[in-house]
Amino acid sequence: MFAVGFKVAEGPLRRAEDQLNSLRGGVFAFGAAAAAAMGAFAVASIKAASDFEKSMSQVQMATGQTDQQMQATKGIAKNLYSQNFGENWQDLGQQISTTAQITGQTGAALENTTKNAMLLGKAFGFEVGESVKTTDTMMRQFGITSDQAMTLLAQGAQKGLDKSGELLDTANEYSNQFKSLGFSATEMFDTLAAGSQNGAFNLDKVGKKRCRL
Structure with a gap:
């Protein structure tokens, strides 16, 4: 596996939040x-x-x-x-x-997911509905939290995986297939990043190729 260091524990969303807080006052x-x-x-x-x-x-x-x-x-x-x-x-x-x-x-979970989705929107221009839909799919397929799913999406955007505008659609479409192959969420993103860094421009094709192997 070609690893590029995706970690659900890191917090690029927190850095975006800190920037907002500095302006708030x-x-x-x-x-x-x-x-x-x-x-x-x-x-x-x-x-x-x-x-x-x-x-x-x-x-x-x-x-x-x-x-x-x-x-x-x-x-x-x-x-x-x-x-x-x-x-x-x-x-x-x-x-x-x-x-x-x-x-x-509802409750605290709703607040946290909404907040993180809006942070993704401010930081990377993702539509809230699209990022939440992808996050929900990843949560259900990989058994991770919304924090972890959105952190992976933020890291993916930072590492250039959305250069063709397909990061959210690809993660949403192929999560179930990667899961069926035994991949974790971080391994899925490592695989997508590997294909991207090896010259593949279209992220959807990376997912499609890997899931057919």
């Missing part, structure tokens, strides 16, 4: 100061509260969560928003809904 401090200066803080707060409730209603309709489950989901949204995730409440609500629909997760 200044962004919110400026926003609060500007609102106060214009005397519009109360109006802005009322609108924000209305937008939040509207977004959460949409999440409940999209996911079918009970009122009790929605209490936890509202907490998730507030936690993520306070960390500068989401362009607005509607955007954040959509990402939470998408993650919940694909994974069936």
Whole structure:
């Protein structure tokens, strides 16, 4: 096996999160100061509260969560928003809904997967729905956590495996086949990287060739 050092314990997602955290304080401090200066803080707060409730209603309709489950989901949204995730409440609500629909997760697991998917989006331009779909497939096939799956995707992107824009689709499509051949998630990524570094431009062809051997 040609190994390139994929490790589920490493945290490129954490580095992306650290970059966001370094910006967070200044962004919110400026926003609060500007609102106060214009005397519009109360109006802005009322609108924000209305937008939040509207977004959460949409999440409940999209996911079918009970009122009790929605209490936890509202907490998730507030936690993520306070960390500068989401362009607005509607955007954040959509990402939470998408993650919940694909994974069936609630509570802390839903918050963590949504957060990591949005970090992947900020760092590598992955669509939240696509990265969550691939993550869910990897979790089910290899028995790994969403943290581990998304860390492998982040490492793959860092190592150039998405140069043809096929990383997510390839990992999603071939996870079950690699699993049936006895490969672990890290071994699958090592194999894809080996083919890529040996001159294969199309990642799908690497997966297809290896799974036919």
